[in-house]
Amino acid sequence: MSSLFIYNEQQRQWIEKIGRLADEFQKTAASDDEHGRFPIEKIQVLRDSGYTALTVPKSHGGTGISVYDMLLFQERLARGDAPCALSIGWHVSVMGELGEGNSLDEGVFAFITEEVKQGAVINRAATEAKTGSPTRGGRPGTNAVKRNGKWIVNGRKTFTTMSQALDYFLVTAWVEEKETVGVFLIHKDEAGVSIEETWDMAAMRATGSHDLVLKQVTLDENKLVESLSGPRGKKPNGWLLHIPAVYLGIAQAARDYAVRFASEYSPNSLNGPIKEVPAVKKRIGEMELELLNARHFLFRAAQLYDDPERRPYLKSELGAAKHIVTNTAISVVDKAMRIVGAKSLERTNPLQRYYRDVRAGLHNPPMDDAVIQKLASEAFDK
Ligand SMILES: Cc1cc2nc3c(=O)[nH]c(=O)nc-3n(C[C@H](O)[C@H](O)[C@H](O)COP(=O)(O)OP(=O)(O)OC[C@H]3O[C@@H](n4cnc5c(N)ncnc54)[C@H](O)[C@@H]3O)c2cc1C
Known part of the structure; x- marks a missing residue:
């Protein structure tokens, strides 16, 4: 940095x-x-x-x-x-x-x-196979009913990142008697809580994002800790920018690898390393430009969010930052691979791992189409 x-x-x-x-x-x-x-x-x-x-x-x-x-x-x-x-x-x-x-x-x-x-x-377990991304507003199949002053929770959450290390899960569930979505604080050692090792993706393989299974989990009344229809549900959440920061890190690592490679790789058809080849230079310059763009937008959006006087004026900047950074990161990794050539596909080469991992950003919230739709709606707002 x-x-x-x-x-x-x-x-x-x-x-x-x-x-x-x-x-x-x-x-x-x-x-x-x-x-x-x-x-x-x-x-x-x-x-x-x-x-x-x-x-x-x-x-x-x-x-x-x-x-x-x-x-x-x-x-x-x-x-x-x-x-x-x-x-x-x-x-x-x-x-x-x-x-x-x-x-x-x-x-x-x-x-x-x-x-x-x-x-x-701690982490949130909000996604389910049938609802897909919780940002789309689907009603969770995970269900909480009250019996004898206790909550009984049943369901299955997918994509529970870090599942094997988590001490607490913040689980979204449909609360029957309130007819709303609520969030339950559940400790890993509660009876009926288990992890099913289902995570076998091409990207972000080492995140342990397995299924969280809840069978007749019995909780005290105060374990219903949040209501998603409450004020938090509507406020912009700048903390979600941790997501694009990760993908920016992948892009930077890919760029660093490609620049090092271009300085060192010297095939015998040339008199020096490939960094002197105009097509390679062009790609490196383009990677730098894209990274500058993404980094400045991301960190500026964070500064605006951190400033209590500016935060109320933020509209789609946070979602735009995620969109710009994630897509830029995909483009930068692609350029880095083109510079390195076929060696970038060797299974021992980190670029093929970055190529797979960076794609996961598209499926973390907010999704691209939601960002674009929101920008379009704001264009018509007075
Ligand atoms: C590496 C990784 C880690 C994750 N970690 C967590 C975690 O810790 N906790 C957690 O809760 N979740 C986590 N998630 C889940 C993530 O937040 C999403 O819920 C998940 O990726 C599913 O998103 P999706 O867009 O593929 O699914 P879907 O929402 O099912 O979308 C699939 C397709 O259908 C379309 N679609 C579906 N519904 C609509 C709709 N209503 N309107 C318009 N289009 C629609 C989408 O545009 C998309 O093209 C993680 C995901 C990844 C990839």
Whole structure:
């Protein structure tokens, strides 16, 4: 990360710390990918480093970093190990989002922050096979009914990233008696909670995004912690920018690889490395331009969100940032592969892994079509 984006000592120190971890994690990223193995030990290292508690708000004894800070660290982590960054990104962003104002009971939120300060890791389990992306508004098949003063929850959640490392799940369910979607705080050790190892994707293989299965899970009344029809449901959520930060990290890693390759690869048909070939130079320049565009838009959107006076004026900037960065990242990885040539397809070459991983960004929220539709609607708003 260039110093241009670093404003203070806390950011500098964390960038260095996260950089060291990212370089270490990178050494096993290819093998985790190959075996579709979730590296639970890396999550433990992040816990021990204090990273998982960074977004606990200052009011609750945490560091209370901003969205901008989170993006700096997430992008750096992703350059070394994108699946690991995406995984822990859900946790840090959920805590950041809850910490800036939520519909949780203060006692519940204080309990969660204490757990997170002790190393607990949390994520939302919102997706289901039949509803698809929860952003489309489908009603969850996971169901909660009240019996004898307890909630009984049954259902199956797909895409539960980091499932094997999570201590708490924030599970969306249809609440029969309220006829609304609610969110339940469920500990991994509750009776009836299990993980079914279903995750076998071509992209982000090492995120452990397995199915969470809930069978007659019996919960105290106060475990219904949020209502999605409440105020949080409507507010823009800048913490979701942890997603494009990860894909920007992949693009940067692909660009770095291609630039190094172009400086070193010297076939005997040329008198020097391929970096002197006009077509290669053009691609490198284009990659730089695309990365500048994406990075500046992303970090500016985060700054606007972090500024309480500017935030109310934000419209589609957050979704646009995700759209621009994700699609740019796909384009940059493509260019990097064209520079490197057929070697980019060798199974031991990191570019083929970046090529697969970067595609996952299209299927993280918000989806491209939703961003474009919203921009079009805003064009007609007065
Ligand atoms: C690597 C990875 C990690 C993830 N981690 C998590 C996680 O931790 N927790 C979690 O809850 N989820 C997670 N998700 C799930 C993610 O948020 C989406 O819910 C999931 O990818 C399904 O999205 P989809 O667009 O493929 O599915 P769908 O919504 O089923 O869409 C499939 C297709 O149908 C179209 N479509 C469907 N419904 C509509 C509609 N109403 N209007 C218009 N078009 C529609 C879409 O445009 C698309 O073309 C993760 C996903 C990935 C890829």
